Amino acid sequence: MKIIINKLETSMQEIDGNMTEVTTLVPTNYEQATQGSYLIYNPVTGENISESSLEDMQKTYEQINLMINQIQAAEQSLLDFRYSVFITGSHDAGDDVSPYPYALEIV
């Protein structure tokens, strides 16, 4: 069975007592979601990569690979990553990121 993961959701989760940005890959069908959904940290865009240690990233990719292997073994499936939420136009993320949100004050 072919599993297509075609949705990325970024959200906040409390992990080990810290609010952490998490990107979730959501399979297209919910039947597979119970087996195939998992979390990765800043995985595709590379956003905030400086806030994640290389070790964390490596661990994450290892977890993904493990998950893929498990799914493939269980379902004889092909995992096809396809990110359908995308941005085009004049926006060029990465070249124009300023360090801090405009006018923000934290009290």
Add this chain to the structure above:
Amino acid sequence: MINVSKKVILKNCRMLINSSIYDLAGSIIDGQLVESAFTPATYPYRHVVVAGSFEMSFPNSSVLGDNVMIGDVFPWKDYAASSFRVASREDNSIYYCIIPSTNETLINTSIELSQGQTATLDVCQLGFIFGPEFTVNSVTKNNVAVIACEDNPAHIVASQPCKLVKLYSSFYKF
């Protein structure tokens, strides 16, 4: 150029925020959603315009677009479209993107403050204040302020009429 800020984690507010500055009128971002509709109930993020204005349009659909002005919180209604275009209508148009914690939603309210009226942002609330002159914790400010109350409340006094937009996580019961 569209200058997207780094995302800031507001741990106590339980949200992630950043700002996007469109330096020229006519700058655009095109996006594609997997979902076939764009609704406040299903779309978890909120976008607050803090300077200039934007036009939201929905290419390849019959859905009518909307202008999103200073102080507006987008989306405020349902749009039956999966493609969207954000276009700045003025130079230096700016909006904030606010992302909630997983399985939580953002609650937003808007309050018009008359001259002399006061309001409070409680701890764990994010506030946007718009007006010619107002004070936040006794500090005079003009035009716009963005206040994240991570550890302390913010007391607002409208020196002149202003608008307060509050957002907070559904995790809290204010």
